[in-house]
Amino acid sequence: xxxxxxxxxxxxxxxxxxxxxxxxxxxxxxxxxxxxxxxxxxxxxxxxxxxxxxxxxxxxxxxxxxxxxxxxxxxxxxxxxxxxxxxxxxxxxxxxxxxxxxxxxxxxxxxxxxxxxxxxxxxxxxxxxxxxxxxxxxxxxxxxxxxxxxxxxxxxxxxxxxxxxxxxxxxxxxxxxxxxxxxxxxxxxxxxxxxxxxxxxxxxxxxxxxxxxxxxxxxxxxxxxxxxxxxxxxxxxxxxxxxxxxxxxxxxxxxxxxxxxxxxxxxxxxxxxxxxxxx
Numbered sequence: 095x096x097x098x099x100x101x102x103x104x105x106x107x108x109x110x111x112x113x114x115x116x117x118x119x120x121x122x123x124x125x126x127x128x129x130x131x132x133x134x135x136x137x138x139x140x141x142x143x144x145x146x147x148x149x150x151x152x153x154x155x156x157x158x159x160x161x162x163x164x165x166x167x168x169x170x171x172x173x174x175x176x177x178x179x180x181x182x183x184x185x186x187x188x189x190x191x192x193x194x195x196x197x198x199x200x201x202x203x204x205x206x207x208x209x210x211x212x213x214x215x216x217x218x219x220x221x222x223x224x225x226x227x228x229x230x231x232x233x234x235x236x237x238x239x240x241x242x243x244x245x246x247x248x249x250x251x252x253x254x255x256x257x258x259x260x261x262x263x264x265x266x267x268x269x270x271x272x273x274x275x276x277x278x279x280x281x282x283x284x285x286x287x288x289x290x291x292x293x294x295x296x297x298x299x300x301x302x303x304x305x306x307x308x309x310x311x312x313x314x315x316x317x318x319x320x321x322x323x324x325x326x327x328x329x330x331x332x333x334x335x336x337x338x339x340x341x342x343x344x345x346x347x348x349x350x351x352x353x354x355x356x357x358x359x360x361x362x363x364x365x366x367x368x369x370x371x372x373x
Contacts, residue, residue, distance in 0.1 A: 139164070139169065158185070158186075161175060161176060162176065165196065165199075168203055170200050170203065170204075170210075170213040170216045170217060170220075171213065171216050173196045173197070173199050173200050173220075174196070174197070174200060174216045174219065174220060176192075176196050177192075177193045177194075177195075177196030177197045177200075177220075177223065178193070179193075180192040180193035180196065181193035181223075190227070190232050190235050190237065191232070191235050191236055191237065193223075194223075194224065194227050194232070194237055197220045197223040197224050197227075198220075198224055200216065200217055200220035201217070201220055201221060201224055201247075204217050204220075214255065217255070218251050218254075218255035218257040218260070219251075219257070219259070221247045221248075221250055221251035221255075221257070221260065222247065222248065222251050222257060222259045222260045222263070224243075224247050225243070225244045225245075225246075225247030225248045225251070225260070225263065226244070226263070228240045228241070228243040228244040228247060229241060229244035229263070229267075229272070229273075241267075241272055241273025241274075242273055244263075244267070244273060245264070245267060245273045245274055247260075248260045248261075248263045248264045248267070249264060252264050252284065252287075256287075256291075258287070258288040258291040258292075258293040258296070259288075259293070261284045261285070261287045261288035261291075261293070261296070262284070262285065262288045262293055262295055262296045262299075264281075264284045265281045265282065265283075265284035265285035265288065265296065265299070265300075266281065266285075266299070267281070268280045268281030268284065269281035269282075269285075269299075269309065278303075278309040278310055278311060279311070282300060282303055282311060285299055285300040285303075286300055289321055289324075292324070292328060294324075294325045294328035294329050294335065294338060295325075295338075297321045297322070297324045297325035297328065298321070298322060298325035298329075298337070298338040298341055298342075300318075300321050301318045301319065301320070301321030301322035301323075301324075301325060301341070301342075301345070302318065302322070302341055302345075303318070304317045304318030304321065305317075305318025305319055305322060305345050305349075306318070315349065315350075315353045316352075316353050316356030316357045316359075316360060317357070317360055318345065319345055319346075319349055319353055319354065319356075319357035320357045320360040320361045320364065322338075322341055322342045322345050323342065323357060323361060324361070324364075325338050325341075325342065326338060326339060326342035
């Protein structure tokens with residue numbers, strides 16, 4: 095019924111900025127070989143630094159070994175990058191089991207009592223990635239489908255980190271009654287948290303719920319049109335979001351002039367509120 099776009103790991107593998115500059119790990123490609131000789135590093139942090147420096151200098155020699163060394167030494171960012179590479183087949187053979195294992199390592203190593211602020215985004219995304227694998231499973235790959243586990247992972251990332259991808263997936267689980275008792279209103283609340291953080295899929299699904307009054311939701315056409323408008327703007331020129339464009343076009347076709355005018359007022363108030371909150 096609803097588009098579960100965020101469950102594709104490609105959408106979860108976002109760019110995490112390196113503290114020493116604006117470059118992001120996911121802006122660079124992994125080397126195409128795994129046969130470089132293992133370099134000797136002082137510690138995992140140094141290995142991670144060497145990996146980053148290798149790409150910045152255009153010399154990828156042994157950088158994958160450096161990344162593995164850092165991951166084996168407990169560097170969460172290295173584990174995330176390797177997991178992402180295996181999930182996408184980026185410079186290494188596509189391997190969901192290895193990807194899952196690297197994401198799982200991040201979760202298992204997370205010290206809730208003494209968290210590292212530098213790793214906050216990586217840890218949150220690892221919880222979401224493990225939840226995504228648990229929700230879909232991997233037949234023949236040793237990854238069992240476990241909706242209870244998925245709900246646990248999404249819930250933790252949504253509440254402890256305020257992760258919008260987790261909030262979106264929780265919203266869909268409640269809307270669909272997947273692994274949890276169906277509760278459309280609770281699902282809509284999670285979607286709204288993510289939508290207000292500019293998560294376009296959440297904006298689109300929430301907008302559809304409000305505009306059409308689906309699943310027993312009170313119809314609020316202007317509010318729904320506001321969220322669909324924001325989703326459409328965020329999905330501009332992206333083929334993967336054609337479903338959002340179609341939802342928006344359908345709503346605009348049936349919306350009245352009053353709906354459109356009220357939606358514009360809502361949108362102006364929303365933008366103003368975000369500007370004031372950012373001050």
